[in-house]
Amino acid sequence: MVSGYNISGIFGRSPVAPLQQHMAKVRECAAELVPFVQAVLAQDADGILQHRGRIEVLEDEADELKKQVRLHLPNSLFMPVARTDLLEILRVQDRIANRAKDVSGLMVGRRMVLPEVFGPGFLQLVERALATVLQAERSINELDELFETGFRGREVDAVQRMIEELSTLESETDSIQIKLRESLFKVEDTLPPVNVMFFYRIVDLTGELADMALRVGARLLLLLAK
Amino acid sequence: MIVEAEAIYIGLAVVFGLFMAWGIGANDVANAMATSVGSKVLTIRSAVLVAAVFEFAGAVLAGGAVTSTIRKGIVDSSLLVDQPELLIYGMLASLLAAGVWLLIASKRGWPVSTTHSIVGAIVGFAAVGIGMEAVKWAKVGTIVMSWVVSPLTAGIIAYMIFSSVQYLVLEREDPLERARRYVPFYMFLAGFTIALVTIFKGLTHVGLDLTRAQSYATAAGIGLVIAIIGKIFISRIKVDPDAERAFHYATVERVFGVLMVVTACGMAFAHGSNDVANSIGPVAAVVAIASSGSVGASAAVPMWVLLVGGVGIVIGLATYGHKVIATVGHGITHLTPSRGFAAELAAASTIVVASGTGLPISTTHTLVGAVLGVGIARGIAAIDLRVVRSILMSWIITIPAGATLSIVFFYGLRALLG
Numbered sequence: 217m218v219s220g221y222n223i224s225g226i227f228g229r230s231p232v233a234p235l236q237q238h239m240a241k242v243r244e245c246a247a248e249l250v251p252f253v254q255a256v257l258a259q260d261a262d263g264i265l266q267h268r269g270r271i272e273v274l275e276d277e278a279d280e281l282k283k284q285v286r287l288h289l290p291n292s293l294f295m296p297v298a299r300t301d302l303l304e305i306l307r308v309q310d311r312i313a314n315r316a317k318d319v320s321g322l323m324v325g326r327r328m329v330l331p332e333v334f335g336p337g338f339l340q341l342v343e344r345a346l347a348t349v350l351q352a353e354r355s356i357n358e359l360d361e362l363f364e365t366g367f368r369g370r371e372v373d374a375v376q377r378m379i380e381e382l383s384t385l386e387s388e389t390d391s392i393q394i395k396l397r398e399s400l401f402k403v404e405d406t407l408p409p410v411n412v413m414f415f416y417r418i419v420d421l422t423g424e425l426a427d428m429a430l431r432v433g434a435r436l437l438l439l440l441a442k
Numbered sequence: 443m444i445v446e447a448e449a450i451y452i453g454l455a456v457v458f459g460l461f462m463a464w465g466i467g468a469n470d471v472a473n474a475m476a477t478s479v480g481s482k483v484l485t486i487r488s489a490v491l492v493a494a495v496f497e498f499a500g501a502v503l504a505g506g507a508v509t510s511t512i513r514k515g516i517v518d519s520s521l522l523v524d525q526p527e528l529l530i531y532g533m534l535a536s537l538l539a540a541g542v543w544l545l546i547a548s549k550r551g552w553p554v555s556t557t558h559s560i561v562g563a564i565v566g567f568a569a570v571g572i573g574m575e576a577v578k579w580a581k582v583g584t585i586v587m588s589w590v591v592s593p594l595t596a597g598i599i600a601y602m603i604f605s606s607v608q609y610l611v612l613e614r615e616d617p618l619e620r621a622r623r624y625v626p627f628y629m630f631l632a633g634f635t636i637a638l639v640t641i642f643k644g645l646t647h648v649g650l651d652l653t654r655a656q657s658y659a660t661a662a663g664i665g666l667v668i669a670i671i672g673k674i675f676i677s678r679i680k681v682d683p684d685a686e687r688a689f690h691y692a693t694v695e696r697v698f699g700v701l702m703v704v705t706a707c708g709m710a711f712a713h714g715s716n717d718v719a720n721s722i723g724p725v726a727a728v729v730a731i732a733s734s735g736s737v738g739a740s741a742a743v744p745m746w747v748l749l750v751g752g753v754g755i756v757i758g759l760a761t762y763g764h765k766v767i768a769t770v771g772h773g774i775t776h777l778t779p780s781r782g783f784a785a786e787l788a789a790a791s792t793i794v795v796a797s798g799t800g801l802p803i804s805t806t807h808t809l810v811g812a813v814l815g816v817g818i819a820r821g822i823a824a825i826d827l828r829v830v831r832s833i834l835m836s837w838i839i840t841i842p843a844g845a846t847l848s849i850v851f852f853y854g855l856r857a858l859l860g
Contacts, residue, residue, distance in 0.1 A: 223473050223553075223810060224480065224773025226833070228824030232776075292828040296820035364691045364778065366604075366820040369613020 228293045231285065231302055232359045238281040238309055239356045239432075245274035245313040246349045246425065252320050253342050256328060257335050264324060271320045278313040282306055296367060297439045305435045308428055309356075312349055315425035319418050326414055333403050334415055337396045338422075344389045345422050348429040351382040355433050362440070372440050379433040386430040393423045447859070451530050451732040458537035459725035459747075460754040462556075465544040466717050467758020470556050471497060472766040473806045474713040477813075478706035479767055480774025481782040483699045489771070490764045492703075493710045497759075498752035500714025501722070504640045505751065507800035508716055509743050512560060512723025513730070515581050515800065517568045519737040522576070526737045531855040532571055532848070533724035536563035539847035540721070543840070553833045555804035559844040560720045561585055566845025567852040585801060589837065592792055592803040593811025600788035600815030603628075607780055608819070611694065621697040622676055626669040628787065629704050634665030635791045636708050640715075643798040668704055675700045691778075698779035705786035712793035713805045714755070720802055722751035781821045785812040807833065 248271045255263030285306055289299055319342075322328075330338060355378045358371065365371040396419050404412045471493050478484045484492065522529050540559040547554040561582070568576045611620045638661035641652060652660060676697050685692035726743045789805070789812040796803045810833055817825045 223806060223813070223833070224476055224770045225829035226810060226813060226826055227480070227774045227777055227822070228826040230776040230823035232823060290826075290828075292826055294814075294817055294825040294827050295823065296817075361690050363823050364689075364780075365612045366608050368608055370615050371613070 229288050230363070231289055231293075231295070232363055234281065234285045234288065235302065235306060235309075236356055236359060238278060238285060238306060239353050241274060241278040241281055242309050242313045243349050243353045245271055245278055246316045246346055248274065249316050249319060249342050249422075250339075250346060252323075253339050256323055257330060257339060259329065268320050268324050271316055275313045275317045278310060282310045296363065301435060301439055305356075305432060305439075308431045308435060309352075312352075312425055312428045312432075315421055315428060319421045319425070322414060322418055322421070326411075328411075328414070328418075330415075331403070331407060333399055334396070337392070337399060338415075338419070341389060341392045341396060341419065341422050344385070344392055345426040345429070348382060348385040348389060348426045351378065351385055352429040352432040355379055355382060355436055359436075367440060375436065375440065379437055382430055382433040386426050389423060389426040393419055447527075448732045450859070451534070451728055454534055455537070455725045455728035455732075456750055458534055458541060459721050459750055460757070462537050462541040462544070462560075462721035463718060463751045463754025464758040464761075465541050465548070466556050466721060467497070467755035467760075468762035469544065469548045469758075469766055470717055470805070471710070471713065471755065471759060471763050472770040473809065474709045475706065475767050476770035476774055477777060477782045477786055477809070478702055478709070479771025481699070481702060481777045481779050483702040483779055483782070484706055486764060486768045486771065489706070489767050490759055492707055493763070493767075494756045494759055496707045496710035497714035497718060497755050500711035500716075501718035501752045501755065502714075502745075502748045503645060504643055504711070504715035504794065504797055505719035505722060505748055506743055507643055508719035508797050508802050509723045509726055509748070511581075511585075511800040511802060512564065512720060513727040513743070516561065516564045516578055516585075517572075518576050518578050521572065522737050526731050526735065527860065528572060528856070529737055530728050530731055531859065532564070532567040532852055533727045535567050535571075535848045535851035535855055536560060536844075537721070537724045538851045539563040539566070539844055543844050543847055547836075547840075552839075553806065553836045554840045555806055555836065556717050556720050557802045557804045558589070558837060558840040560724070561802060562841035562844030563848035564724070565841075566848045569845075570849045571852040571856075588796060588801040588803050589807065592796055592801075592808045593814075596788045596792040596808045596812040597815030597818070599792060600784050600812035601819050603788055604781065604784040604816045604819045604821045607784060608821075612691075612780065617691065617694045618681070618697070621694045625676060625697050625701045626673045628701055628783070629672040630665040630669040632665075632701075632704050632708050632787050632790070633668035634661050636711060636794050637661040637664040639791075639794045639798045640711075672700055672704060695778050695780060698783055702779040702783040702786065705783045705790060708790035708794075709786045709809075712790040712797070714752070715797040716793050716803060717805055718751040718755050719797070721754065722747055725750060776823050781816050784816050784821070785809065788812040788815060804837075807837070 248267050252267035255267055289302065291299060293299060355375060358375045361371045362375060400415055475489045475493050479486060479489050519529060540563050543559045544556060565577055565582055610624050611617050614620050638657065641657045641661060679696050681693045726747050729744065729747055731737055789809040792808050793803060793805055810830060816822055
């Protein structure tokens with residue numbers, strides 16, 4: 217080891233910036249869902265493939281970043297927060313990108329055409345879910361300030377407020393989901409049953425995406441609690 | 443025969459002493475300065491300048507006590523009244539051993555301590571070359587104890603300093619206003635502590651003889667002057683809205699940056715008082731014996747010997763040290779001034795106090811202890827404990843290595859010169 221004769225080696229790489237970069241990538245990936253669903257509604261075949269492609273690329277890039285973060289978090293690191301908690305945040309963040317990929321994959325794979333009663337409502341759900349992801353990213357972006365203050369004082373309060381906001385956003389996606397299922401239930405007899413099954417499925421997956429965003433915040437709260 | 447060979451002995455001692463001081467300047471200083479460069483408070487150029495001035499000042503003003511411990515605290519010279527040249531060979535061998543070991547270790551990239559090398563070397567030649575009874579084991583025990591106590595003490599002080607920064611500044615609603623208000627107090631504390639210890643230790647050798655009250659007043663005056671100058675610089679810092687948006691504490695950290703310039707000077711001073719003295723102790727011993735012809739002489743360390751150490755370290759810095767400072771400094775990322783200052787202030791005060799009592803401690807290990815203290819206060823994003831372990835391991839390896847080399851050189855020199 218070249219840095220052996222000096223003390224620079226004892227300062228490990230801070231996990232904050234890589235974790236934030238991963239979250240930014242994940243948000244970018246989830247954000248592609250909105251133009252993707254718009255393309256589906258417009259039945260724009262080129263647009264669908266193009267946005268689906270972007271989602272896949274971004275999800276791959278997020279995976280790569282995740283591996284990098286893990287590699288730079290050896291268990292010899294002594295940090296103000298538990299290493300396992302950081303790894304858990306990373307894992308949950310990554311699942312947001314996975315869900316975006318699942319939703320778009322399912323819609324492309326089944327060549328979905330969304331009926332008039334369902335389509336606009338679903339787009340609204342996706343937009344709301346993205347709002348939760350953005351709020352989760354905002355909370356994660358406070359991590360460097362949290363490290364700066366040593367997880368005490370006004371910064372902790374600020375982050376707690378952000379996570380309350382995140383929680384509100386997530387319950388909005390819940391109520392949109394309930395409404396969507398109701399409207400789908402009313403017309404399901406008129407639609408091909410297999411299609412209906414998968415409409416329910418993409419509602420669930422998008423709900424999970426918002427749920428993962430909330431869970432990022434919940435994990436962040438755990439860091440503060442120690 | 444002593445008197446005839448006097449010039450040779452003194453000449454060799456100066457050359458070997460310069461060699462070891464060069465090694466300290468080339469390598470060890472980097473550890474003392476790296477935290478300042480790493481937190482981007484000092485540029486490489488200004489770090490080298492600060493190091494040159496304050497290492498030199500530390501060695502000359504405050505290096506006396508450690509010098510005399512190394513010179514006569516470890517070996518019981520009363521056994522050598524009949525053979526004073528043995529002590530000369532031993533001290534020359536120790537200098538050479540420590541210098542060579544530092545060189546090997548730096549080339550290999552091992553983290554070693556100059557202090558541990560020289561103490562190991564002296565104990566080695568005395569125990570094997572002269573006899574087990576020639577070593578003052580009680581004193582050596584105290585020195586070894588201090589190697590455990592000093593990083594611990596620095597760690598505890600750093601923990602307390604950083605906790606106070608959190609409480610007074612970082613966790614408040616108006617951290618910037620509070621930083622502007624409290625940082626001058628920390629500057630006063632840094633200036634006052636280091637000045638007071640240095641004065642108490644005695645500055646008679648530079649012609650200053652102060653009473654207790656005068657000492658306190660002088661130290662307080664120095665602290666005040668530093669705090670006032672610092673306050674002027676702090677009041678000039680303007681808020682940079684772009685940097686604030688990315689990181690809300692950017693301006694707060696710049697205020698702490700001014701403080702870190704002060705603690706960097708303190709760190710260089712402390713390092714000079716402790717580590718340079720290590721290379722000068724054996725030189726002083728050789729000079730005293732060679733010029734008086736006996737081991738009993740209790741003359742004070744001549745001023746020019748301290749200067750040799752100061753000059754050696756500056757040459758080391760100028761020829762090689764600046765590169766090492768650059769490398770080490772760039773390796774430290776994510777250390778902000780609010781942390782760096784806490785670690786440096788804790789380490790510098792611990793080292794200066796230890797130097798004052800004549801204990802040769804390791805600067806690097808003390809600084810590592812201080813960094814861990816800040817880390818335990820949840821102040822540092824990530825500390826690699828593997829590297830901490832390897833630095834601690836070097837304690838254990840360096841002592842026998844220094845001892846073995848010095849035993850070899852001792853027999854070699856005795857055969858050559860005797």
